[in-house]
Amino acid sequence: xxxxxxxxxxxxxxxxxxxxxxxxxxxxxxxxxxxxxxxxxxxxxxxxxxxxxxxxxxxxxxxxxxxxxxxxxxxxxxxxxxxxxxxxxxxxxxxxxxxxxxxxxxxxxxxxxxxxxxxxxxxxxxxxxxxxxxxxxxxxxxxxxxxxxxxxxxxxxxxxxxxxxxxxxxxxxxxxxxxxxxxxxxxxxxxxxxxxxxxxxxxxxxxxxxxxxxxxxxxxxxxxxxxxxxxxxxxxxxxxxxxxxxxxxxxxxxxxxxxxxxxxxxxxxxxxxxxxxxxxxxxxxxxxxxxxxxxxxxxxxxxxxxxxxxxxxxxxxx
Amino acid sequence: xxxxxxxxxxxxxxxxxxxxxxxxxxxxxxxxxxxxxxxxxxxxxxxxxxxxxxxxxxxxxxxxxxxxxxxxxxxxxxxxxxxxxxxxxxxxxxxxxxxxxxxxxxxxxxxxxxxxxxxxxxxxxxxxxxxxxxxxxxxxxxxxxxxxxxxxxxxxxxxxxxxxxxxxxxxxxxxxxxxxxxxxxxxxxxxxxxxxxxxxxxxxxxxxxxxxxxxxxxxxxxxxxxxxxxxxxxxxxxxxxxxxxxxxxxxxxxxxxxxxxxxxxxxxxxxxxxxxxxxxxxxxxxxxx
Numbered sequence: 001x002x003x004x005x006x007x008x009x010x011x012x013x014x015x016x017x018x019x020x021x022x023x024x025x026x027x028x029x030x031x032x033x034x035x036x037x038x039x040x041x042x043x044x045x046x047x048x049x050x051x052x053x054x055x056x057x058x059x060x061x062x063x064x065x066x067x068x069x070x071x072x073x074x075x076x077x078x079x080x081x082x083x084x085x086x087x088x089x090x091x092x093x094x095x096x097x098x099x100x101x102x103x104x105x106x107x108x109x110x111x112x113x114x115x116x117x118x119x120x121x122x123x124x125x126x127x128x129x130x131x132x133x134x135x136x137x138x139x140x141x142x143x144x145x146x147x148x149x150x151x152x153x154x155x156x157x158x159x160x161x162x163x164x165x166x167x168x169x170x171x172x173x174x175x176x177x178x179x180x181x182x183x184x185x186x187x188x189x190x191x192x193x194x195x196x197x198x199x200x201x202x203x204x205x206x207x208x209x210x211x212x213x214x215x216x217x218x219x220x221x222x223x224x225x226x227x228x229x230x231x232x233x234x235x236x237x238x239x240x241x242x243x244x245x246x247x248x249x250x251x252x253x254x255x256x257x258x259x260x261x262x263x264x265x266x267x268x269x270x271x272x273x274x275x276x277x278x279x280x281x282x283x284x285x286x287x288x289x290x291x292x293x294x295x296x297x298x299x300x301x302x303x304x305x306x307x308x309x310x311x312x313x314x315x316x317x318x
Numbered sequence: 319x320x321x322x323x324x325x326x327x328x329x330x331x332x333x334x335x336x337x338x339x340x341x342x343x344x345x346x347x348x349x350x351x352x353x354x355x356x357x358x359x360x361x362x363x364x365x366x367x368x369x370x371x372x373x374x375x376x377x378x379x380x381x382x383x384x385x386x387x388x389x390x391x392x393x394x395x396x397x398x399x400x401x402x403x404x405x406x407x408x409x410x411x412x413x414x415x416x417x418x419x420x421x422x423x424x425x426x427x428x429x430x431x432x433x434x435x436x437x438x439x440x441x442x443x444x445x446x447x448x449x450x451x452x453x454x455x456x457x458x459x460x461x462x463x464x465x466x467x468x469x470x471x472x473x474x475x476x477x478x479x480x481x482x483x484x485x486x487x488x489x490x491x492x493x494x495x496x497x498x499x500x501x502x503x504x505x506x507x508x509x510x511x512x513x514x515x516x517x518x519x520x521x522x523x524x525x526x527x528x529x530x531x532x533x534x535x536x537x538x539x540x541x542x543x544x545x546x547x548x549x550x551x552x553x554x555x556x557x558x559x560x561x562x563x564x565x566x567x568x569x570x571x572x573x574x575x576x577x578x579x580x581x582x583x584x585x586x587x588x589x590x591x592x593x594x595x596x597x598x599x600x601x602x603x604x605x606x607x
Contacts, residue, residue, distance in 0.1 A: 014431060014434075015431075015434050015435055015438055018431050018432055018434065018435030019435045019438055019439065021435075022432070022435050022436065022439075023447070026447050026448070026451065027447070029451045030450050030451050031451070137576060137579065137580070138572075138576075140523070140524075140527075140575070140579060141523065141572050141575040141576035141579055142568070142571075142572050142575075143527055143530055143531065143534075143547075143550075143568065143571050143572070143575075144531075145531065145534050145550060145554075146550060146564065146567075146568035146571065146572070149550070149553070149554065149557055149564045149568070150564070150568070152557075152558070153557065153558075153561045153564070157558060157561075164558070248440070249440060249441075251440070252439070252440020252441075252442065252443050253440055253441065253442055255442055255446075255531075255535060256442070256531050256534060256535065259534070259535060260554070270443065270446055271446070271535050271536075271537070274446045274447075274449060274450050274537060275536070275537075277450060279450075282446075282447065282450060285443075286439070286443050286447060289440060289443060290438055290439055290440070290443070293438060293440060294438055297438075
């Protein structure tokens with residue numbers, strides 16, 4: 001068991017290392033001189049050279065890489081050109097928006113996929129089954145910004161049920177907070193929910209056919225116990241994996257929805273960084289989000305070990 | 319049951335093919351005929367609703383430009399970026415995946431580790447970094463989407479090569495002294511190709527979603543050129559008053575992506591079933607001898 005954890009952690013560190021090199025090299029390729037960017041076009045050559053030396057840009061690339069890596073490990077992501085603020089501070093300000101958005105939409109995804117997935121596994125080819133198939137196709141075909149605009153028109157303008165833009169922090173009251181993220185959260189959930197329902201359905205179907213299910217029936221256990229205690233637990237492995245992937249994907253994929261609903265989250269910050277070519281800000285956010293994504297995936301993998309006795313006992317996952 | 323299943327896969331293939339053909343036909347028509355110049359502004363005709371004017375069937379936008387013409391023109395851009403970027407990504411991914419599968423040891427390890435790294439980036443972030451290097455516009459979006467496609471193709475080809483390298487006739491070819499490259503092109507590509515084709519078709523839908531998202535964020539194709547994502551970004555400024563602006567481009571994107579996705583699903587069933595029959599035929603022959 002500890003062997004499995006050790007292997008997973010080692011491969012996560014390897015991926016983090018590769019990701020940091022890729023990010024560093026891509027950002028190095030971005031045209032433009034950071035010193036010029038900071039000092040403006042009328043800076044003297046001497047001032048530019050001093051600035052480059054101060055930023056460490058006169059060093060070979062691998063020296064720059066390792067000093068950058070060291071800074072990241074201390075959560076020092078540098079200072080943004082356009083905001084003139086530490087990138088880590090900017091991230092701290094925006095992260096709650098993106099986090100509550102993704103947590104809200106994952107809550108929708110998990111609740112609906114468990115309920116609809118189990119129903120469609122127990123009753124194959126029922127309306128719920130068709131609904132999940134249709135929503136999976138539509139969810140991956142309809143662009144989220146378009147769904148967002150439609151929801152704004154119908155629920156925001158016609159029905160006036162939800163605010164059309166802006167974010168209310170949780171500190172200003174939970175109901176107003178939830179109210180402000182219902183529409184964007186739903187948009188994010190629509191894109192993910194089809195896959196989640198299908199995964200729950202498939203693994204529930206698989207679990208219902210396992211030998212231990214027959215055993216449970218032979219022992220005369222009630223249907224409810226069979227479904228929820230035995231089948232569900234064994235069937236949860238694949239869905240938890242998929243939910244973890246979706247959660248990780250959502251954290252990095254909120255730029256579009258935050259733009260539609262004018263939410264001040266991480267996604268908006270990335271768009272600003274790209275528009276203004278703020279290299280330090282871009283590099284910082286990308287590293288932060290990617291590290292977060294890799295850590296979530298790792299946590300999910302280790303968490304699954306505790307639900308799945310087969311991995312825990314070391315017969316799988318080698 | 320088997321009968322029913324066969325019918326179902328034909329439905330997804332048929333619907334997908336019809337939708338894709340519709341989009342391709344619209345694209346072809348746009349090369350020879352469009353009702354108006356898609357970039358022609360006419361402020362006396364702005365915000366015409368669909369059906370309000372005979373000359374502007376789908377209405378006009380905030381500059382009085384004809385939405386139907388812009389939609390037709392936008393099909394070019396969507397198909398260009400979708401097909402070209404996936405093609406580039408597929409070729410690079412194929413080369414890397416095949417190299418990693420055929421070579422052993424360190425080179426293969428390095429290639430696949432880099433692919434693991436690339437796949438860990440949330441899609442739109444990697445695309446946005448590429449746009450920052452190359453600059454906004456069509457070229458930027460093509461490279462961004464292509465890079466996003468590389469790791470999934472590389473992983474697919476890598477696993478297929480590993481799976482099929484152990485087949486008897488491949489081993490036989492090796493014992494005759496065929497080089498890795500000859501084996502790859504003569505024996506492995508025919509087996510891998512069906513999977514590549516389905517992955518290619520299914521990826522076009524995802525590519526179009528990324529491209530339209532980039533355009534919507536103002537990081538893709540630049541104004542005044544018409545692209546569906548950009549039309550929705552324009553619509554966003556006025557859709558609270560004129561919601562109709564958002565309908566046509568969104569439906570166009572949905573139809574195109576749905577078409578490619580369904581076509582990919584359908585092809586998957588058709589081609590993979592065929593391949594399964596072939597492999598089981600080979601296996602049967604092997605066991606009977």
